[in-house]
Amino acid sequence: MNLCSERDLRPLLERHGFRFSKSMGQNFLIDPEIPAAIADASGADKSGGVLEIGPGVGALTAELSKRAGKVVSVELDRALLPVLAETMRGLENVEIVQGDALKLDLSALAAEKFDGLTPTVCANLPYNITSPILEKLILTPCFQSVTVLVQKEVAERLAAPEGSGDGGSFALFLRYYMVPEIALEVSREKFLPRPKVDSALLRCVRRAAPAVDVPDEAYFFRVVRGAFLLRRKTIVNSLAAALPELPKEVIRDAVRARGLPETVRGERLTLRDFAELSRRLRAAET
Numbered sequence: 598m599n600l601c602s603e604r605d606l607r608p609l610l611e612r613h614g615f616r617f618s619k620s621m622g623q624n625f626l627i628d629p630e631i632p633a634a635i636a637d638a639s640g641a642d643k644s645g646g647v648l649e650i651g652p653g654v655g656a657l658t659a660e661l662s663k664r665a666g667k668v669v670s671v672e673l674d675r676a677l678l679p680v681l682a683e684t685m686r687g688l689e690n691v692e693i694v695q696g697d698a699l700k701l702d703l704s705a706l707a708a709e710k711f712d713g714l715t716p717t718v719c720a721n722l723p724y725n726i727t728s729p730i731l732e733k734l735i736l737t738p739c740f741q742s743v744t745v746l747v748q749k750e751v752a753e754r755l756a757a758p759e760g761s762g763d764g765g766s767f768a769l770f771l772r773y774y775m776v777p778e779i780a781l782e783v784s785r786e787k788f789l790p791r792p793k794v795d796s797a798l799l800r801c802v803r804r805a806a807p808a809v810d811v812p813d814e815a816y817f818f819r820v821v822r823g824a825f826l827l828r829r830k831t832i833v834n835s836l837a838a839a840l841p842e843l844p845k846e847v848i849r850d851a852v853r854a855r856g857l858p859e860t861v862r863g864e865r866l867t868l869r870d871f872a873e874l875s876r877r878l879r880a881a882e883t
């Protein structure tokens with residue numbers, strides 16, 4: 598059976614009485630070249646254990662299975678379990694786990710299932726959980742890389758170079774821990790049902806150590822988020838709103854001391870700028 602052929606897929610899903618759920622972001626890949634290209638880009642090999650989120654009918658799962666030591670796929674929709682039991686039959690290194698990837702302890706799951714293997718993530722993510730699941734994956738240090746198909750605009754924002762003006766606080770959060778790049782673009786025609794947007798494959802490789810050395814990570818991220826609190830406002834105004842305990846003049850001085858114009862906006866700053874700025878602001882608070 599070709600899991601990416603609409604002609605094979607429709608009767609399979611009908612036989613199991615399956616109906617697509619929009620709320621679970623169910624858009625399945627229907628071009629066989631795409632799951633193979635995603636699995637290739639993920640760098641999966643026999644030394645690795647791949648966590649997949651949302652296998653659907655298993656098109657990407659099957660390609661990962663050919664390359665990886667083991668594949669563990671977490672699927673929320675119970676209606677897909679009998680379908681997967683059929684389509685994944687005979688793939689000895691694939692294990693399906695029913696559950697909500699947002700709620701599961703993914704670190705414990707990887708430790709339990711990937712003994713001796715290097716854990717990575719590869720998935721065609723449901724659009725509606727992109728941010729929370731990415732945040733969770735970034736904060737799960739065992740995953741050496743995270744390769745995910747997401748909405749194209751989201752991928753572009755997250756892979757935008759620091760200070761380019763196209764990123765936001767989440768892009769900086771990602772870049773602090775990982776190095777992101779766009780590996781592939783996938784047009785909306787390659788999915789069933791067809792979504793309203795195109796997709797892109799975001800490949801993120803974990804850094805050996807965070808991109809910048811900061812004495813107080815929580816405060817550093819408070820400053821990063823604060824810089825974007827007020828959209829289209831200067832960093833001085835936005836940080837004055839986010840850090841009400843600091844006089845605006847102190848914030849202005851810290852921005853100037855970093856060699857930045859006081860009219861600068863958050864999206865123009867690099868992680869190094871934020872590291873230095875947060876160090877100065879934190880010193881002014883104590």
Ligand code: SAM
Nearest residue numbers: 621624625626651652653673674697698721723
């Ligand atoms: N991997 C398949 C493919 O590429 O054709 C399906 C991808 S589809 C975009 C997203 C999948 O994630 C669906 O199978 C959906 O049921 C599943 N899903 C949605 N929310 C989930 C969650 N919170 N945890 C685990 N799986 C989820």
